[in-house]
Amino acid sequence: MKILITGATGFIGSSLTSYLLSKGYTVNYLTTDRDKIKDAVRYHGFYWNPAKSSFDLKALDGVDVIVHLAGASISKRWTPRNKQQMIDSRINSTRFLYQTLKEQKHQVKQLIGASAIGIYEDSLDYIHQEDSLRVDADFLGDLVTQWEAENKKFEELGIWVCLLRIGMVLSKNDGALPELVKPIERYYGAVLGSGEQIHSWIHREDLIYLFEYAISHQLEGVYNAVSPHPITQRELVMDLKTILKKPVFFPRIPTVFLKLILGERHILVTGSQNVSSKKTLNAGFEFKFPEIKMALTNLLK
Numbered sequence: 001m002k003i004l005i006t007g008a009t010g011f012i013g014s015s016l017t018s019y020l021l022s023k024g025y026t027v028n029y030l031t032t033d034r035d036k037i038k039d040a041v042r043y044h045g046f047y048w049n050p051a052k053s054s055f056d057l058k059a060l061d062g063v064d065v066i067v068h069l070a071g072a073s074i075s076k077r078w079t080p081r082n083k084q085q086m087i088d089s090r091i092n093s094t095r096f097l098y099q100t101l102k103e104q105k106h107q108v109k110q111l112i113g114a115s116a117i118g119i120y121e122d123s124l125d126y127i128h129q130e131d132s133l134r135v136d137a138d139f140l141g142d143l144v145t146q147w148e149a150e151n152k153k154f155e156e157l158g159i160w161v162c163l164l165r166i167g168m169v170l171s172k173n174d175g176a177l178p179e180l181v182k183p184i185e186r187y188y189g190a191v192l193g194s195g196e197q198i199h200s201w202i203h204r205e206d207l208i209y210l211f212e213y214a215i216s217h218q219l220e221g222v223y224n225a226v227s228p229h230p231i232t233q234r235e236l237v238m239d240l241k242t243i244l245k246k247p248v249f250f251p252r253i254p255t256v257f258l259k260l261i262l263g264e265r266h267i268l269v270t271g272s273q274n275v276s277s278k279k280t281l282n283a284g285f286e287f288k289f290p291e292i293k294m295a296l297t298n299l300l301k
């Protein structure tokens with residue numbers, strides 16, 4: 001089976017690519033950076049640039065499934081310019097992909113998109129299922145809502161659409177975890193904000209398996225990509241402290257201070273989303289790391 005990945009060179013895409021290759025899939029990928037184009041056995045890179053309407057159509061040859069991960073990082077400062085780039089890189093690239101498929105002959109049957117739990121309203125007690133109507137009214141909620149709507153349009157082309165709403169991805173060297181580990185190892189670790197906010201997280205390995213599961217089981221619709229056991233910020237820091245065998249001297253960094261340092265982006269650490277994985281479990285997916293202690297021990301050993 002041949003999979004085409006956009007954003008394949010990033011944090012999620014690179015490990016997804018390795019896993020799919022190990023399972024015998026052929027991977028074509030689209031990159032906006034010509035230096036990242038490689039050609040190897042069952043692994044072929046192609047250039048695209050949605051901003052310049054450029055697309056190497058050979059990338060579509062024989063492709064059964066598209067995994068759409070492209071988008072500028074949201075961890076940069078949320079300046080008006082960077083926010084616009086976060087929007088354009090997602091909305092315009094999705095529209096461009098849609099238009100290309102509409103105009104070209106292809107055999108794509110399924111599109112799997114990397115959505116985000118940032119679509120859900122910040123709440124300490126509400127448990128979000130996929131049909132939750134409590135949508136975040138700020139920048140992230142708006143971005144994800146717009147992005148999902150663009151992706152759902154592929155259904156008009158007869159393509160099944162599966163959207164994975166991804167939570168906080170835990171990985172040893174990238175993403176949120178190293179940022180949490182560093183201060184604890186250097187003895188200035190602290191709980192961020194109230195400590196009561198809920199993090200719905202997923203081990204990167206489980207996320208990669210879930211993408212493959214969505215391909216091999218032809219999943220359609222929206223699925224939360226989070227472990228079955230969300231935790232509070234305080235529990236996360238305390239578990240890290242225990243596993244790393246380090247003290248946490250500072251009780252907590254107040255939200256007001258985080259707002260000052262991070263600006264609007266503080267929501268990425270102080271926001272609270274209790275997200276359910278029930279639908280994902282009911283689809284038959286089994287998490288290798290359902291509990292935070294298992295995940296952290298695996299990643300930090």
Ligand SMILES: NC(=O)c1ccc[n+]([C@@H]2O[C@H](COP(=O)([O-])OP(=O)(O)OC[C@H]3O[C@@H](n4cnc5c(N)ncnc54)[C@H](OP(=O)(O)O)[C@@H]3O)[C@@H](O)[C@H]2O)c1
Pocket residue numbers: 006007008009010011012013030031032033036050069070071072073088089093114115116117165166167168169175
């Ligand atoms: N990581 C998370 O915790 C998380 C959580 C929820 C949702 N997601 C979503 O999952 C997707 C992948 O996340 P990630 O962490 O792997 O991101 P990443 O490491 O930042 O990689 C994203 C990739 O998108 C491509 N890209 C960047 N700017 C682009 C542009 N202007 N036009 C087209 N492509 C562009 C780049 O590939 P090339 O340089 O090869 O073009 C880049 O490697 C993102 O859309 C993100 O919103 C991630």
